[in-house]
Amino acid sequence: MTAPLVTLTTDFGPRSPYVAAMKGALLAVNPAVQLIDLSHSLPPQDLQYCSWFLQSAVPYFPPGTLHVVVVDPGVGTGRDILLVELGGQRLLVPDNGCWTGLLRQASDRPRVFRVIERSLWHAQVSATFHGRDIFAPVAGHLSLGSPAERVGPEVKTWIDLQLPSACVKGDALDGEVVFIDDFGNLLSNVAGEEVRRSSIASITVGSHRVERLVRSYGEAPPGSVVALISSADTLEVAEVHGSAARRLGVTVGTPVRVLRRVPSDTIASAPP
């Protein structure tokens, strides 16, 4: 039998004892889980980053995986903690919208439970560290086979994050940079599908006009700023073997605009 998979995602930072304490508290309830670190270096309290992170990673995990997510600026206030069942997987998250991106791209509907059953929590609960005192022990109990209903009542409403969306205005696709990875690649929210369907006249990020649309980084010489379809199937702007973020001075939220000549079904450089 396979050990239950539990992943951990936090903004605690790479040298934090908080990550270690959470792992201990979880393993103390179920030492047989397989713990998988997703990241502990998410930008502090950045819910939009967390939302993108989860929608980029969670769908690839097998059914039955439990994802524990602690990006929690509201810790110790009245914010709820939720157990979400979605697509055969489960997430334990603060009710702050950090999973909105995942929900938007899901094909099925979630079941959501409010985590209130204190018998599953640590005996003492601090005001500032629910990751260790609530999330970790609850995750331990769930990994032992506790049904979702054990954590608390099912709920029908929760916080949604206001995520920027792209839109089509005549011959323009207007979006923005929603994620910058550690290579400095700029991922936008302009759908790859829209780009593939179009004959492109120009692509701009902020005031910078991108030189070429390519299929992959290797098609242009080092130092070129190119556009391509990202691994998330959205429009991406990258500097080949460099950092587009540094080169262009771009941050999350910078507008991205694609101008089309005429709508069409294919462009020469589109991926298959």
Added chain:
Amino acid sequence: MTAPLVTLTTDFGPRSPYVAAMKGALLAVNPAVQLIDLSHSLPPQDLQYCSWFLQSAVPYFPPGTLHVVVVDPGVGTGRDILLVELGGQRLLVPDNGCWTGLLRQASDRPRVFRVIERSLWHAQVSATFHGRDIFAPVAGHLSLGSPAERVGPEVKTWIDLQLPSACVKGDALDGEVVFIDDFGNLLSNVAGEEVRRSSIASITVGSHRVERLVRSYGEAPPGSVVALISSADTLEVAEVHGSAARRLGVTVGTPVRVLRRVPSDTIASAPP
């Protein structure tokens, strides 16, 4: 049967091949352990940080866990390596006081062994990398069930780290900042218990007077500098949704002073 839990804590840095080599050397002896990374980004050779780290994390792990700790400025000198049994768990540490904080808060007494039995070590031992050549293979053998006595003789003395302690002088509680987390929160060594028992007149960190004592970050508006009881049950100073360390220019060692009106049993904002 559950795989034996072995945790790793080092100051080797996130991109270091040294962490990877240690993992290999440990798994070569026992490929069935469950390896848990606590952190590899501890500030280099900072024993006080390491001591705080361990006391904040180790107590949450289940009995039987083995913690391998390599923050080891004295590697290759005559410093000893110790196997410590404490609270049902074990630690493999350089004898440099990195576990002093853990010992001070423990309720039971440790059994300590000097690691000298070379048959458990790697065949060649380098002068600069005992993590790979001694700690890892010894941990592997211990995880296979070797009794503590196998590593070497029991000892009754070891290095203690000089940790700063807080003290009470009349109406003042005097301590200092002993740990700064990756959010920039300032954790002091002033006991939460003392704060809860007191009616607070003022709290200062260095020359900065803290505005309010709250129960959790969310009780004050973003940007406020607040005091609260930390998850380690000590006085903490934080900037809500910001970094108090950056805001106040504070480092570890900065004095923290709590002035009390009169001793009392409770304050309004104390955690339950």
Added chain:
Amino acid sequence: MTAPLVTLTTDFGPRSPYVAAMKGALLAVNPAVQLIDLSHSLPPQDLQYCSWFLQSAVPYFPPGTLHVVVVDPGVGTGRDILLVELGGQRLLVPDNGCWTGLLRQASDRPRVFRVIERSLWHAQVSATFHGRDIFAPVAGHLSLGSPAERVGPEVKTWIDLQLPSACVKGDALDGEVVFIDDFGNLLSNVAGEEVRRSSIASITVGSHRVERLVRSYGEAPPGSVVALISSADTLEVAEVHGSAARRLGVTVGTPVRVLRRVPSDTIASAPP
């Protein structure tokens, strides 16, 4: 039975969803693997660093370990992906020379296969993220017991990285700094064996003359710049309790020269 060991090494960065997505894609094929993070913070697209990293770590792992390495500046171009069998272990690597250092120090010959069998890949393969879409699922299938021949045909040629080599010119050993660790220690490619066999007249790194040759850091006072034999059995230059890289302003590629008095069999301070 022990879970199959699969290690992951990338340059994706510590907060990247790409690492998480790769783990998910691998566990989706085989949820029973034991995943071991080697590092996800390798300098972006730095093949020489990756080569040193792998040769410093891989040899310590037990037979049967599968190492997945994604430092892949050529992703999406015609570069091949290779499955390498070497020394009883396996590596899944881009064909860009990232494993050249490992090969050079190996005593046996590799068997190498070109990864072309698409039935082992993700159903959709993006142009920019073969780590998730090819490496991860192929690793999953291999960990389930697929023989190497399943991934594609055996090949006899591959890309070799041009790694700098040290040489002996009369009384001089000439090498260079090939790796700088997170402590700022400078590791050269001058063989420890050559240093041990020599009576040393002087050691210089760039224009800086090193004060002493010692056996371990602890033999000289803090702040000293010393030479010693590294844990990789090459000449290393370090600042005791400090960073030689910062102190001397040295980067990878800086020349290292050892002048010998006369060849001899031992030096006083050589390790046993």
